[in-house]
Amino acid sequence: MFWQTGAIIFLAVALGIVVNEIRPDRLPLVADWSMEAQLNVESGQNITISLDRAKRSFFSQKAVFLDSRPPEHYELGHIQGAQNFPWEGFEKYFDTVMADIPQDALIITYCDGISCTWSKDLALELFFRGYDNVRVLVNGWSLWVEHQLPIDEGL
Amino acid sequence: MAGAFGWNTSFPSMKGYNIIGKINMTVIKTNNNGQQKRFFLNKPIYFWVRLILGIIFALASIDKIIHPAAFAKAVYNYQILPDTLINLTAIILPWLELILGIFLILGLWLPGAVLLSNILLVTFFGALVFNLVRGLDIQCGCFIISQETTSNLSMCWYVIRDGIFLLLGLYLLSHIFSGKRKALTTSMKNQL
Numbered sequence: 158m159f160w161q162t163g164a165i166i167f168l169a170v171a172l173g174i175v176v177n178e179i180r181p182d183r184l185p186l187v188a189d190w191s192m193e194a195q196l197n198v199e200s201g202q203n204i205t206i207s208l209d210r211a212k213r214s215f216f217s218q219k220a221v222f223l224d225s226r227p228p229e230h231y232e233l234g235h236i237q238g239a240q241n242f243p244w245e246g247f248e249k250y251f252d253t254v255m256a257d258i259p260q261d262a263l264i265i266t267y268c269d270g271i272s273c274t275w276s277k278d279l280a281l282e283l284f285f286r287g288y289d290n291v292r293v294l295v296n297g298w299s300l301w302v303e304h305q306l307p308i309d310e311g312l
Numbered sequence: 313m314a315g316a317f318g319w320n321t322s323f324p325s326m327k328g329y330n331i332i333g334k335i336n337m338t339v340i341k342t343n344n345n346g347q348q349k350r351f352f353l354n355k356p357i358y359f360w361v362r363l364i365l366g367i368i369f370a371l372a373s374i375d376k377i378i379h380p381a382a383f384a385k386a387v388y389n390y391q392i393l394p395d396t397l398i399n400l401t402a403i404i405l406p407w408l409e410l411i412l413g414i415f416l417i418l419g420l421w422l423p424g425a426v427l428l429s430n431i432l433l434v435t436f437f438g439a440l441v442f443n444l445v446r447g448l449d450i451q452c453g454c455f456i457i458s459q460e461t462t463s464n465l466s467m468c469w470y471v472i473r474d475g476i477f478l479l480l481g482l483y484l485l486s487h488i489f490s491g492k493r494k495a496l497t498t499s500m501k502n503q504l
């Protein structure tokens with residue numbers, strides 16, 4: 158039984174690595190999955206924003222906040238004045254949400270959790286579409302609540 | 313009539329041939345169908361469970377093999393493995409699932425394949441329950457903030473689904489072990 162288990166594992170490892178090496182869309186065997194690394198755009202620029210900078214932009218009303226979570230999360234509570242732009246439904250919401258937002262506006266996307274990918278995916282897609290001033294507040298909702306910053310609740 | 317000249321005649325050397333020795337394709341086809349029906353109807357539950365689990369493993373692997381980057385992201389969203397193991401898992405795990413699926417379907421190296429399938433199923437189930445308990449949505453790697461949200465319901469559905477797969481796996485494992493135990497007892501009796 159155990160030699161069979163070992164042989165199957167060996168076969169899977171060999172097949173996986175060999176096929177990965179010869180395919181055009183190969184993955185590196187080891188990659189940096191930190192959120193910072195994921196938020197580096199092609200030019201090498203990092204599109205994260207610190208809580209302090211986001212807070213300053215919020216109080217000076219220089220930024221548009223986009224909540225990338227689904228509507229049921231957004232409705233339970235969100236950063237004051239933030240618009241809901243769920244990543245899962247990007248095409249559906251794009252025209253409505255982005256209609257009044259100029260391309261050079263400072264846009265701050267957020268969701269909840271250090272590893273939450275919605276805000277990152279939303280920001281990268283907006284960046285790709287020409288919104289060069291988009292930033293991600295990683296773990297935004299939790300950080301905002303934790304620091305008792307203004308929120309809208311239970312809409 | 314058909315059965316008289318087919319696979320189950322009393323003339324095994326003349327399978328598929330009629331009395332005058334010409335190939336009678338209709339007879340062969342009819343008898344093959346009948347034999348196939350009997351073949352499948354006579355199979356025990358163990359066979360069907362093995363087949364179902366094999367198909368599940370094989371089908372689950374295909375999309376992951378075609379889209380390794382998307383699967384790597386799914387692994388990342390579980391937030392269990394260290395960064396250094398995410399890509400390796402995304403590269404190797406789908407092939408392991410495919411091999412296990414094929415081996416379960418064909419009945420090859422069953423003790424090893426069934427043991428390994430169970431190890432995988434326990435790991436998947438454990439990872440899901442762990443994330444459900446700590447409130448992490450595996451669709452996005454983000455927190456579940458309400459018990460009533462759709463993400464939480466889908467997590468519950470995944471747990472139920474993987475729980476059923478695990479039960480199938482455990483059934484196969486118990487079958488393999490009980491078979492081994494019986495064989496051991498018989499051989500010991502024979503030696504005595």
